[in-house]
Amino acid sequence: MELQITWFFLWGLLWAVFFMTDGFDFGIGTLLPFMAKNDKEKRTMIAAMGPFWDGNEVWLIAAGGVTFAAFPILYATMFSSLYAALMLILFALILRGVAMEFRSKVENDSWRGIWDMCIFIGSAAPAVLFGVAFANIFKGFPIDANGYHGTLLGLLNGYGLLGGILFLFLFLEHGALWLCIKTEGELQARAYRFANGVWWVMLTVALLFLIATKYETRLYDNYYANPVLFLLLIVNVAAFVQTKFFLMKKAYFTAWFSSALAIVCCIFFGIIGLFPTVFPSSIDDAYSLTAFNSSSSPLTLKIMLAVVLIFVPLVIAYQTWAYFLFKDKVSKEDLEEAY
């Protein structure tokens, strides 16, 4: 019981860390065709995430792997039910990954144009689709004893789309802040103006999402039952406000960190509201998957807990080291070296 509860929150944490880290890559990739005025600026934007995106993406693999290991029935049901949506995400991620590597290898405008488009699609599509998927998880799926009855278009309901838009704007803000940290001059000024302006949009979408959540989901039930949980929402709003505050003070790293905290809070807002459900049925609660009826055996949960408790802190340690190693502005050498 305790093991399953622990794993439920660890599962949420891995997804949250994935969105917190790879989120800024998605944001930068989406901004690429609009913010950069020339090839050098494009290369600078790509180099701003260059040393990190690969490691960031592994949080997705870890989240997927942990879903498989700790909640195999959830893994099997969720990914086979959301088959088409997941395939779209995977193909988009494939495009992004190869485009980052291929783009610089040939000096030709149309060649680079193709891969720029792939980076854009490979960043914007997963951002939106992950938002759509999570909003639908909050809402519940048409699932019963005979399996899943939904369609890809069914996922694109109003609330799902709002979730997609929310994720996209969270990541756009997050990415623009990272560009403020890693670039200088005109590009940085543009990123700064964008981050400043888009913050209002992001906040509006987030508030709309909070309101829609009240009518579209049962997430608030847990909050009403334990009002102390509303503290999380307060922290979430505070993190948003802090983001803006430090951005205006041009303390970019603190602003980015606040934005990271805001993203983690957003994910946990949903995770706490879901508890202990992991895949709710919109037809009848009896068919909902929970942390208790979809988990692995206690032995697997224990072994995996030991692995995660040892290795995840280690991963965080060396990834933090890598972030500090490349905390400086993108340099001329960076552009020559790789992109």
Place this chain on the structure above:
Amino acid sequence: MDVVLLSRLQFAAATMFHFLFVPLTLGLSVLIAYMETRYVQTEDETYLRMTKFWGKLFLINFALGVVTGITLEFQFGTNWSRYSEFVGDIFGSLLAIEATTSFFLESTLIGVWVFGWKKLSKKAHAACMWLIAIAGNLSAVWILIANGWMQHPVGFDIRNGRAELVDFRAVVTNSFAWLEFLHVVAGAFVLGAFFVMGISAWHLLKKQNTDFFTRSFRIALPFGLAAALFVSVVGDFHGAHVAEVQPEKLAAMEAHWETKTNVPFYLLVVPDEKNETNLLEMIEIPGLLSFLVTGDVNGEVRGLKEFPKEDRPPVLITFTAFRIMVALGTYFIIITLIGLFLRKNLADSPIYLQVMLCSIPLPYIANLAGWIVAEVGRQPWIVYKIMRTADAASPIAASQVGISLVAFILVYGLLGAVGFWLIARNAAKGPETANLAVN
């Protein structure tokens, strides 16, 4: 076509495409780490240029390996949900352990290695490549423990309709998995070595950067020879173990129908699956198959007819893939041995260089053939003797899988073509000129 067949085709396409890139990542990372270490030790700039030249090819290949790996992690859930539910306890945890212990390290350090030339000391930068090589090969350990469990399941009980873990130690010490790992990794090292030797041969034939490519060739040559010898020795042990725990697979690999003692080995065989016999058996070596399988020329080798038809793997595919793999494995040993004699006059051995250039695709074929033996030879089981492949697929519409299969073939085909074209283009360009490389 039904959803099982479509899902199998999709999985085969996705996995084999992934495995076009993984072996080079495993093999070449070790060679590059060695080159960079030599640079740290000798301060000889040629080693640095080698590191950068081969590193560039490595990175293009690495990107394709990574992106094609992501889809695999999720395909068990999308296409094989019944299997995933059944084995998540064990198989899922091994994949999760792979990500947390190995793949994180490899992916994080790749970024550090690419951008860290100026930020790290020379030693630390070389150490970074060693860690990448180790992490990559450690990934292979976990993935092959997972595959080894499907081949020879151990350490579990069937409870609540699922295979639940009862003995983790038995799972990670599964001898099938470790023989498989050693065989696969050695095969990957052969591929890495032949890649370096083949491209070096091309430049040597063109008489450009002779010193650079002679030295690259000579680094790869002993590595390739050692790996080629190792892969066949381990392969021999692996085969004997397969005969013990998966006798149907061994019988299919050899197209061996009747259980007999003192079984000969025929160099030429044409199996006839329908009539449960071989159309042709020529050039007999008496007692050899018995000897290879049991260590005794009079040993008994179980034949396919001993097993019910519905439990036998497809014979023709398994047999052909196995023959191709063994023939190529033998060729790798012979051709690298010849190289050992010519190593002092490589530039003056155009025929040998031609042969080595044309040999680049062969380890790819051998590696894929090996996987076909392992996976097709396990059929009709997805988990040997525990779960049938036919019972493992997701309960989803065949049309969905059909569409994604077409998408996989198109996208992968296109990206693969572009990827190999880029590798070839950069390989042909040759290394940076001397004094540029340091900065």
